[in-house]
Amino acid sequence: MSFHMNRRSFLAASTAALLVPTILRAQESDIAIGSLTPNTGGGAPFGPNITAAHKRVVDAVNAAGGILGRQVRLFQENSETNPETAVRAADKLINVNGVCAIVGTFSSSVTLGIMPKCQAANVVQMCTSSSSDIPVADEKGLVFNFQPLSPIWGRAIGELVKSRGIETFGLMALNNDFTRSMMDGFIEIVGQDALLNEPFYYNAQQSSYRSEVTQLIEKNPQAVFVPSYVTDFTAVYKELYRQGYEGTVITTSLSTGPQFKEAIGGAAEGIVHGFPVPAINSPAYKEYLVEAGLEASDSVQHPFGTAGRDQLTTLLLAIEKAGSTAGPDIAKAVWEVTTGEGKTTVYNLADGLAALRAGKEINYSGASGSIEFDEEGMVLGRDFQLSEIRDGEDVVIERLEY
């Protein structure tokens, strides 16, 4: 097949080519930001809270005149907690909506899955994911993680359960990077000698978990630690119960949400679970409760909704500070508005913008934690909390403050 271009089609094509920048400029009047959250699938208990938090921050800033004199436009997409869906959504956000940042990704596979596209387009990413691969894959320094990496989870849960005087453990974990590295962190703290079995991994979506559980409790450890997700943990826990295990079962709070309690009922009594929680005494957390119309509660602490608020607040402060929507400029400014001492501490976007416009250096302290980043863009610390299920409710038994 050959391609012929006559004078008329050449002129038409040239005119179209000249018009393209005009169309792009027309889109540039708003600052476009992508919110890619797990509204269904494994992250469904948390996604809608993240989405709502993003939206509240944007609505408030637009009502107050926007950023850099421009309105902020939020494009919302559901990742379905599924990397394939997320990649398609990221494609649309980057190429059709022209976003400068994609915020709110939750599972590590989603954050990592969309990363090549974001890096190629210089789009900033803000996530709550825990895989240790994230800083490694982020070659351009455009990714900021608002949740500690999973070895930190393992170490924190290890510290908390060790102080409860448990001496022997059985360990098995779901076979993925998040849970594997959590197990490594846990072993660092409790020590190899406390383990009664060689730690091992199981796959999700097995047709039975019987032999794994038999192996786990063979030597009757005082406690078993099973880093997992809710679907596999529900099946594993049923099997632990049915095989008569009476020691303490420890896991992450991601696995023991309302769905789990509903499916297991009274047999869930006594399960110990832990995960990062907001700094409940910080002014930003109290403001978050008011913004979201929530009551303060010991057992329910909105770790991901608060992170959503912090992501968008940090992003918009960084855009204001950078005076630009180019990815690398925003990324550089994120450290400037969140990390470092001797600056004015601010707890919300309005105060932060006012301070920046008054020429001050600021440090945003968020609702999910104090929001300080290491040189790889990973949040430095979060509070951790250990709870126990009693009468179908989570009762806080210990806290580890950062």
Next chain:
Amino acid sequence: MNLQIFVNALVNAALIAPPAMAFSLLFGVLKFPNFAIGGYITLGAFAAYTFNVPLGLPLPLATLGAMLFTGFVVWLAHVWVFKPMQDQSAVTLLVVSIALTLILESVVRLFFSADVRGFDIPLERPWKFWGARITREQVEIIACAVVLATGLHVLLRHTRIGRAMRAVADNPMLAAIRGVDAAKITALTTVLCGAIFGLTGVFAGLDLVIEPLVGWNLTIPIFAAAILGGIGSPYGAILGALLLGLAEELTILVLPSTYKIAVGFVIIAIFLLLRPQGLFGTAEIKK
């Protein structure tokens, strides 16, 4: 530990054997491997959940409802999807059946989301004997599987309908000449197998969790058990399920648990290479 391995294998087999028998029976009549079984089982689990939890029926009644519902759906799938395509090759029908399972799963997701669910019955602690543990629920699942296998045996060997089913599976044209209404027998087989998949959905919901992938997770073990026993041979499927259960349990003693999921695939590969007719199937002569 050792006795526990056999108990574990037995419970696995009780879960896998009935649908493997149904899969074989369906293959015999329809002449293609129907991978929509994953979707059927999921549907059975969610139907029973709907009857049991939101509607508050006791589990035995909910199970009966789920079996009727799944039987109806499998018959409907036969009439709407597979019958109009019956002249297509087995490979085409296999691909269509995979598509059907994805559609059924998506429909379940649409109405129930991907949340995990459980039936409204409390978990039970096990009975202990000689160092092994088994729960009443697991004994009931095993008993159900035995009753079902015996029932199917009686049906196939000692009733007119069973003979007609075997005749249609063997040679539909000859059966038709002898006055067997092949269409009616096929429809009946689909309903019967559908009911068994519905029951499996309930067992899987009890044993694992009720979620949209519950059926799909059982598909490979079921397929492996059917191949091992000889596809088209319902009795072989029982032995296939027992051997597969045992193989999976023993694997974990020598290999990391993450390889367990591969046992089914390895068995399928070995048998398809060395003895495609399985342990009990008869070799087919291609003309």
